[in-house]
Amino acid sequence: MKFLKVAGLAILLNFSTSVCSAVLVGGSSVTNRYNCDGDIFTSSTVAEALKSSRANSVREGHIYPQSFESTNVESTDRQIFPIFPDGSTYIGQQEVKHFLVTDPDFNVMGLIMRDGKDFKECKDLSAQS
Helix, strand or coil, X not given: CCEEEECCCCCCCCCCCHXXXXXXXXXXXXXXXXXXXXXXXXXXXXXXXHHHXXXXXXXXXXXXXXXXXXXXXXXXXXXXXXXCCCCCECCCCCCCCEEEEECCCCCEXXXXXXXCCXXXXXXXXXXXX
């Protein structure tokens, strides 16, 4: 598995997984979950992308998930999957800007986006009161 290193970037991936779990169980809730500089990802979009990514991860010759490592995050395992605002996932030969971050058990840890050569955290709208 390839490692994607992000040095010097304060990505704190300690997002709550309970909201995504509720969406996966509830199924039809459509609330805005993440804002990535104006690109909005709904809870249902994230849930569908997670389901698709998990299914695709066992296919032969898959590129994703890729291990994700950041010097600013404690040494817990993370993996990333490309995600698009419409909920579609990577099928090859596409420019990818957004990534769904999960743990090895496919619990959502957050969403990140490319920012030049680095990455930055997308705003978790479910954390707002």
